[in-house]
Amino acid sequence: LLERVVKIMTVTNSTAFELEKEYIARYSEWILNAFEPLMANGGIMNMVRGRGTDSSEEYADASAVYASMLDMIELVDDSAKEGFKKMLKRQLVGNAYDYAISNLTPSQILKLKSILNEDIVAGVYDLSKVYYNMDRVVHHKDGFSAGLSMSSERIATYESIDDCNKEGWYTSDGMLYVYNHSDDNPYGVDYFTYADPYKRPGTTADVRERSSEEVPYGKEYFPNQSFVGGVSLDDKYTVAAMALESYNNTETGKELRECDLTAKKAWFFFDDEIVALGSDIKSTDNAEVRT
Secondary structure, X not given: OHHHHHHXXXXXXXXXXXXXXXXXXXXXXXHHHHHHHHEEOOEEOHHHOHHXXXXXXXXXXXXXXXXXXXXXXXXXXXHHHHHHHHHHHHHOOOHHHHHHHHHOOHHHHHHHHHHHOOOOOXXXXXXXXXXXXXXXXXXXXXXXXXXXXXXXOOOOOOOOOOOXXXXXXXXXXXEEXXXXXXXXXXXXXXXXXXXXXXXXOOOOEEOOOOOOOOOOOOOOXXXXXXXXEEEEEOOOEEEEEEEEEXXXXXXXXXXXXXXXXXXXXXXXXXXOOEEEEEEEEEOOOOOOEEO
């Protein structure tokens, strides 16, 4: 959507069909207030990439955003232009820069190099934000970023179609992603290929073996829980909570899981620490439960 809108924006500029300034301002707000908070180390956080979590496209997805920014940067107001330049300087380091260059057009590359050579200080990205309609939390501080992935009656536990993400069972059970800014891509395809899918960081789950199967479209599991979300203070600190109901979908036509595990989870995001708490962990399935 962003790419197509920006194409329309640039093609119709200075014509009778050009977009009004208020709409251009809205699209620039999308990028700065919705897209960048969901980025870490130059890539799109895997927790918002649906079934694509086990692929290596987080940098490619982010490159599409950078391309749109470079195409529209001369059309936005001065405040948004400064925000764009700082965002590009913050995000495009290490592997992210190499991936971006390989996915941009020659004219976009020239614009990017010119911006990166400008005497602009990007500064520390200090932001804590709750995406309440997505059951996601992001937290950015000096030296690290974090993402929290939850699920509820509004948001399914995970997506798995087209032979993708077949072991994403616990990725929205309170999985906590922590990105050190010195690491290029700690949650890339290698992580989801080799890390133990039963031990996703921050999650509470039983140890019984699960089937690696696709979940047909329309058969995703939505926990029967509404008490999931959080609140931020001055966009700097966040408290999040989740009434966990572990995946127990048996309506897919395949024996994926029966489970009655529930728990109460909470997270507190501060300047240089994240505190995670769990309580009231209950299960009658006679299986070991671990956090």
